[in-house]
């Protein structure tokens with residue numbers, strides 16, 4: 001089972017990093033999490049070979065903010081002729097009718113074809129708790145964000161937690177996972193980060209400081225913490241400082257580049 005980071009930037013893609021997208025290859029199945037601009041990496045290696053090798057394709061969405069769903073516009077190109085199941089939170093999780101959430105994004109005049117006209121895509125929903133999908137136990141929980149998001153946990157291998165406040169329940173959700181992928185927007189104080197980035201404090205505060213994410217990883221007993229959904233108004237040098245700040249709280253904290261790959265050790269299964 002191999003996880004590839006296709007996009008680790010939040011909000012706005014940069015020259016080095018695309019917006020949120022992960023790909024998990026597992027026994028001939030490809031599970032993609034979020035459809036940020038990183039989804040475009042499926043068109044070139046290593047994404048193109050993952051796609052060619054997969055006999056079953058799944059896409060899971062955390063929420064409908066545009067930086068996480070803009071890749072839906074790429075589906076007819078990237079997955080042409082392939083059956084793709086798109087999994088979104090059921091209405092009980094986020095208050096959004098799943099059909100409406102997607103159909104309002106993919107319709108005229110925003111997209112040349114309506115969602116219902118796309119061949120080979122199928123909509124499915126995930127519910128709170130454990131969902132058995134594609135041979136995996138996929139745990140889902142609602143998270144607080146300006147709109148409700150969901151976190152995903154795949155078996156005991158990884159938890160994907162982005163666009164959320166620092167929530168003590170995340171430590172329970174991610175208990176003993178091999179890798180916690182958690183958003184980190186800044187380190188230190190929000191005011192210092194606002195001053196350094198030039199962003200209004202109001203765009204900093206709804207997100208999580210790296211040290212808080214590190215404390216959650218430590219409380220969860222996670223093997224590693226990867227800081228994701230990185231703030232595009234900071235440099236790679238800042239991310240290194242942020243990584244070091246997180247490591248003072250949890251030594252397994254890291255900032256990984258786009259296209260970083262990790263193979264999960266399934267020997268314990």
Ligand SMILES: [Zn+2]
Pocket residue numbers: 010011065067068163229
């Ligand atoms: Zn986001």
Ligand SMILES: [Zn+2]
Pocket residue numbers: 063065145163
């Ligand atoms: Zn968001």
